[in-house]
Amino acid sequence: MHLGVADPMRDCEYSQISTRSSTPMESPHKKRSARRKWEAFPGRNKFYCDGRIMMARQTGVFYLTLVLIVVTSGLFFAFDCPYLASTLTPAVPMIGGVLFLFVLGTLLRTSFSDPGVLPRATPDEAADLERQIDMANGCSSGYRPPPRTKEVIINGQTVKLKYCFTCKIFRPPRASHCSLCDNCVERFDHHCPWVGNCVGKRNYRFFYMFILSLSFLTVFIFSFVITHVILRSQNSGFLSALKDSPASVLEVVVCFFSVWSIVGLSGFHTYLISSNQTTNEDIKGSWSSKRGKDNYNPYSHGNIFTNCCAALCGPLPPSLIDRRGFVQPDTPQAAPPTNGITMYGSTQTQSHMAAATPLLQSEPIVMAAGDVPLPARTSLNGPCAMLPLGQPTPPTSTPNLSCEPDLLPRQEGAPPHHHFLTPEEAPSPPGMLPCSAPLAHSHTLPFYNPASQDSLHEDSVRGLVKLSSV
Helix, strand or coil, X not given: CCCCCCCHHHHHHHHCCCCCCCCCCCCCCCCCCCXXXXXXXXXXXXXXXXXXXXXXXXXXXXXXXXXXXXXXXXHHHHHHHHHHHHHCCCHHHHHHHHHHHHHHHHHHHHHHCCCCECCCXXXXXXXXXXXXXXXXXXXXXXXXXXXXXXXXXXXXEEEEEEEECCCCEECCCCCEEECCCCEXXXXXXXXXCXXXXXXXXXXXXXXXXXXXXXXXXXXXXXXXXXXXXXXXXXXXXHHHHHHHCCHHHHHHHHHHHHHHHHHHHHHHHHHHHHHCCCHHHHHHCCCCXXXXXXXXXXXXXXXXXXXXXXXXXXXXXXXXXXXXXXXCCXXXXXXXXXXXXXXXXXXXXXCHHHHCXXXXXXXXXXXXXXXXXXXXXXXXXXXXXXXXXXXXXCCCCXXXXXCXXXXXXXXXXXXXXXCCCXXXXXXXXXXXXXXXXXXXXCCCCCCCCHHHXXXXXXXXXXXXXXXXXX
């Protein structure tokens, strides 16, 4: 066995050991992937494409809307547009294609975006808010819960802010909690199952452009399908025209029953935009004059054009939820060392030196300028001093040996051959401080072992006895 040469096999074995594993059961070569926030989202939404697409849980009606738009437009482009392009003008399929793409884009933008969900309060924020509510209501301990409303003044109008028991927040003005998505949405308008999402502050303009463009597309398809049937019937008759283009009948039926609701919905939201209201506020009659003469809409700019520009042309607010962020794990805070002694209240703020002092002390003396020394030491062989639980004991210091010159006074009438030594001439035991050390002005003194202090105490006593017997 060669001691001077390193074993290559042993080095290879130690180099394969990984110390990055957080738990014993975790494989050293397995990297733990971080969890996205959309995976732990508390609402009832569904996410796709790694959290980029956000929709409601009930999306069946949305797929029905998508199928109706795609199928109706596809039949129009396949059976009607060729005849209309050759007979009337090629601009008909071009305009229809632009309208179809715009409708499809605004629909997907409305359905896949964040409508303005408000983040829920953390446990610490909820506890602090509950504390503020109790303090505002005088900490009443009755059976009735404290009121969960606040009042703010907006443009001279009093607006009530309601407390959401699910999200643990006071909802901002014009916000409401959607029971289907289980989220508080800022400037909540309504939950639309046709788009599969809530309609709020961040996607209302896209929703309005969707229904407005869909109205134009429906009217466009309906009018040109009838034109196609009329032009064909002039040459070969009405029944022959229906046999030559059977898809036109289906398109007319779908457009006829949907155009009234779509156009009516577009007109209603045009009225809401012009008066700067939401569907939720209009249904509840929040700003109706029936509630009082002084009741008015504080959010209206007083001008139809300004209200439309504020709703459709203003800057798009950012999303308040970081759904693609990573969930931060809770990092536990290390507790301060107590050395087996439980500390409460103000004792936890004491010095770590005092907290680490053992219970059995030998001559616990702490001297400061103008202070009085504490009681004398407790011997290890004698009974222990009673110390209160939870209070740190004072640190150990050096023995209190006085260096005054009158420690050994010269006796009157003593024989001349007796020679008394002064404290400066007396030899000090090993380990003791010299007399010139300013003990009275030292705030922090070194610690000594109790065993060594006993030996020093015995040596000092023996030295004094020898001096007195000389």
